[in-house]
Structure formats: C-alpha cells, structure tokens
Amino acid sequence: MDNIYQNPLFGIALTILAFQIGLYLNRKTKNALVNPLLIAIALIITTLQVFDIPLEAYQKGGNIINMLIGPATAVLGYSIYKQVKILKKYFLPIFAGCLFGSLASIGSVYGLCKLFSMKNSILSSLIPKSVTTAIAVEISEQLGGIPSITVAIVVITGVLGAVLGPFLIKLFHFDHEVVQGVALGTASHAVGTSKAIELGEVQGAMSGIAISVSGIITVILSLFLM
Incomplete structure (x- = not known):
C-alpha cells in the first residue's frame, strides 16, 4: 500500500x-x-x-x-476575449468595482486583525484572501505571511463566495450581468468564477476579468503594507 x-x-x-x-x-x-x-x-x-x-x-x-492553477486561470482569457465589447463598454465601472472590492477586502482584514491584536504574520497571511491562489501565495510570502494559512483562507473565501454569492445577488437585486460577474470574481476569485459561469457566459467573462484586475490591484496595495 x-x-x-x-x-x-x-x-x-x-x-x-x-x-x-x-x-x-x-x-x-x-x-x-x-x-x-x-x-x-x-x-x-x-x-x-x-x-x-x-x-x-x-x-x-x-x-x-x-x-495547473496558473494555466487554468489564464484560460479564462478566452471567455474575456469573447466579451471584449462589453469590457470596453463598462471598463470604468468594472475597474471601480474591482478597486473598491479589493480595498474593502484588505481593509476589513487589516481592521479586524488590529482590533483583535493578531500577529503580523497572520495579518500578512490573510491580506490576499480574495485573490486567486497563485497570486495570494506570492503576496503572502512577500509580506512575511504563512503560505499554508493563505491557501486555506483563499479556499474558504472562494467557497463562501460561491455558496453565498447567488443568495446575496438575489437579496440585493443585482440584476445586471456585469455587476454579478464582477462581484463574484472580486470577492471570491476562481471558485466564485465557477459559479459565475453557471449564471451565464457574460457573468463568467466579467468574473474572469475581475480576478486579473483585482489581483493586480491587491499586489499594488500590498506594497504599501510592507
């Protein structure tokens, strides 16, 4: 055996x-x-x-x-390419959604960790919770975090987003396809995107865009925390 x-x-x-x-x-x-x-x-x-x-x-x-996580994330580029007209049309709202979503994610983690006097290593591990694993681990290591904790919290965040996302979309009447996709991708990365794809092709493409944009924004924001 x-x-x-x-x-x-x-x-x-x-x-x-x-x-x-x-x-x-x-x-x-x-x-x-x-x-x-x-x-x-x-x-x-x-x-x-x-x-x-x-x-x-x-x-x-x-x-x-x-x-395969990296290549699988890159494959989302095909669905984004198919929706390039929508991306051009809603570029500013998409960017704004990703920016404020990333700020809310990092800000909430930072505030709660400081409130409960958690160690800096834990704070650094939780900061990139809403970006895809490949990016999150790199950010965590650069900040002095613990990669294993980062992977665990990224998975938990993704699963919660995929489970609660559709319910919250209905609760707050987010009927626009672009809004649904950006919300799921920004909050819960690739796992949320899998749920967005189930909702529709546009939602899946917008969620894929949100993963990339939110990842870049989180990397830039994390530089100010080093």
Whole structure:
C-alpha cells in the first residue's frame, strides 16, 4: 500500500474522484450549500485520516494539480476575449468595482486583525484572501505571511463566495450581468468564477476579468503594507 500512496497518481486520482462525488451530490441536491469543492476537501481529509495516509504522500500528486492553477486561470482569457465589447463598454465601472472590492477586502482584514491584536504574520497571511491562489501565495510570502494559512483562507473565501454569492445577488437585486460577474470574481476569485459561469457566459467573462484586475490591484496595495 505504501507504494500506491507514494505514487503521484494516487493524489491526482483521489482529488478527481472526490471532486466528481462533490459534483454528483451538487447536481442531485441542487443546493448551493452542497459545494463540490467543499465536499472534495472533506472527503480527502477524511480519507487521509481514516487510512493514516501521510499528507506528504498525497501532496506528490496534489502538487502536480497545483501547477495547473496558473494555466487554468489564464484560460479564462478566452471567455474575456469573447466579451471584449462589453469590457470596453463598462471598463470604468468594472475597474471601480474591482478597486473598491479589493480595498474593502484588505481593509476589513487589516481592521479586524488590529482590533483583535493578531500577529503580523497572520495579518500578512490573510491580506490576499480574495485573490486567486497563485497570486495570494506570492503576496503572502512577500509580506512575511504563512503560505499554508493563505491557501486555506483563499479556499474558504472562494467557497463562501460561491455558496453565498447567488443568495446575496438575489437579496440585493443585482440584476445586471456585469455587476454579478464582477462581484463574484472580486470577492471570491476562481471558485466564485465557477459559479459565475453557471449564471451565464457574460457573468463568467466579467468574473474572469475581475480576478486579473483585482489581483493586480491587491499586489499594488500590498506594497504599501510592507
């Protein structure tokens, strides 16, 4: 069994299987709370604990999947290209939404961490919570944060955004497709974008734009925190 666990294919296969189970349950229940990513995380953790599998063994395949985060984010550029006319038309509102969304994200983290007297390393780890993992980890390391905490909070933020996003959109009557996409992409990065794509092609494209723009804005803002 050790030979199986040490094979990188084990981590890859376990991840794909867990996510497929999550997708199946999500489609069956049609409930936003039954999030495929959240279910996959729970199943993987449970499997590792029950069978006493070292995290390092799983990570041999998990790290290969992590390498695909950057290319997967870049692929969103195709959907953005298809909606370039809308981007030109709403450029200023999109930029403003990303700017103030990023400011709200960083400001809330900074304020709460100072309020509860948290260590600077924790503050630095939480600052990039609303940008995609590839960018968030780099920002965290530059600020002196703990990358593992950053990855965890980025996942939590994304899942919460994907689960609560559609509900908040209905609650506050955000009917415009561009508004929906920018809100999800700015607040909950790639996971939110996956939900935006379900809402519509325009929402998905705008959310993809928001990921890139918010990421750049967060990098620039973080320079003032160093």
